[in-house]
Amino acid sequence: MQAKQYRSQFIQELSSIYDAAEAESFFYLILETKKQLKRIDLALQPDLTFTEEEIQDWNLILEQLKKEIPLQYLLGKTQFYGLEFEVNEYVLIPRPETEELVDWIIQGNLKISSAQFGRASGEKIKDLKILDIGTGSGCIAISLAKNIPNAQVFAIDVSEKALATAQKNAVNNQVEVHFIKTDILKTEDLEKLPAADFQLPTQFDIIVSNPPYVRNLEKEEIRKNVLDYEPHLALFVEDDNALVFYRKIARLAQKNLSPNGQLFFEINQYLGKEMIEMLEKMNFRNIELRKDIYGNDRMVFGEK
Secondary structure, X not given: OEHHHHHHHHHHHOOOOXXXXXXXXXXXXXHXXXXXXXXXXXXXXXXXXXXXXXXXXXXXXXXXXHOOOOHHHHHOEEEEOOEEEEOOOOOOOOOHHHHHHHHHHHHHHHHHHHHHOOHHHOOXXXXXXXXXXXXXXXXXXXHHHHHOOOXXXXXXXXXXXXXXXXXXXXXXXXOOEEEEEOOHHHOOOHHHOOOOOOOOOOOEEEEEEOOOXXXXXXXXXXXXXXXXXXXXXXXEEOHHHOOHHHHHHHHHHHHHEEEEEEEEEEOOOOOHHHHHHHHHHOOOEEEEEEEOOOOOEEEEEEEO
């Protein structure tokens, strides 16, 4: 069968679940993974055909997409901030909003490094000690390690299987990140984390977290492919204690951030006001709330 003919069939079969643009994007993501071909390649090779074996393989993926299993899990990988990450049922699929959070940190700290520790003076650029809490696939920690040359990056998660995935992603992206398994809600002092084979800093310059923040009352807003297949441990919090992770992490940051240290959060879009009030009560300074590409309150910053 010609690839362009199968493309039409593929999109049509998904039309009751996904809009045409999303179904088409699925087709080209699979094409790139399976045959290392992009959209332009198909346009330049209109007579490209799929073998019977290839059709069977595509049809298997198609049937799983009809069950709304996320394509990233079916392919076993996704792109984030220009890097490739392995993903599976133990980790959340990285999202564009989180890329914005990462970019905020990278751009701000590259400017600081340039201004305060310019190479022209011959001074050694200060090492930035960064901690990512609730790392999941490692997308935040690894992207920061890859893009901030003077960063020493540490990352925490409660899930051993998530940490195993993050460790693979660090190796695949050729960066060093120190991973620690611990339950942050049961942690009283970041200095006492169980770091076996490396020296853990007593103070961090940056603490960043994208913790669970979706309230149970918001489940009806969540798409089936997320609700049924992504790990609830990394998604949901109780309605009456929605800021539980933020409160805990901010308290730890009060103790373990260096003077003028930076605290970054990805947040629930409905709780921006509450987040600002919480950080103000905890005496963080220069608090800033930012919207994501969709116009939702999504990121907040505070300085110790």
